[in-house]
Amino acid sequence: MSKPGLNTLKPGANYFAxxxxxxxxxxxxxxxxxxxxxxxxDPERQYKVIHEFDGFFEHSSDDGEKYFREKKAYVVEKV
Incomplete structure (x- = not known):
């Protein structure tokens, strides 16, 4: 299992909440x-990383434009 101080998550791996x-x-x-x-x-509930993305589009409420944000995003589901 993973150790404290994770700096990334691996798709397919399980992690505690x-x-x-x-x-x-x-x-x-x-x-x-x-x-x-x-x-x-529940800190002991486990989640599996389903998807990893390098970024995402975000709508700005300031100017109404859509911007691509280069920021890791992960989708997890309860095991």
Whole structure:
């Protein structure tokens, strides 16, 4: 399993919610979960990384334009 201080997640690997919590707190990433807002409610629940993206498009409410953000994004699902 992974160690504290993760700097990346691997697609196909499982992680405890507490590991994902630490990862998100220390890394500039986006984490999308199929478990809605309950991802951190049980620190021992495991999640599998389904997809990894190098970036995403984001709509700016300031100017109405869409911009590509080069920022890691991961999709995880409850195991």
């Amino acid at each position: 507490k590991e994902l919590d630490s990862f998100v707190s220390s890394t500039d990433v986006v984490l999308l979960s199929t478990n809605d807002s309950q991802i951190f409610s």
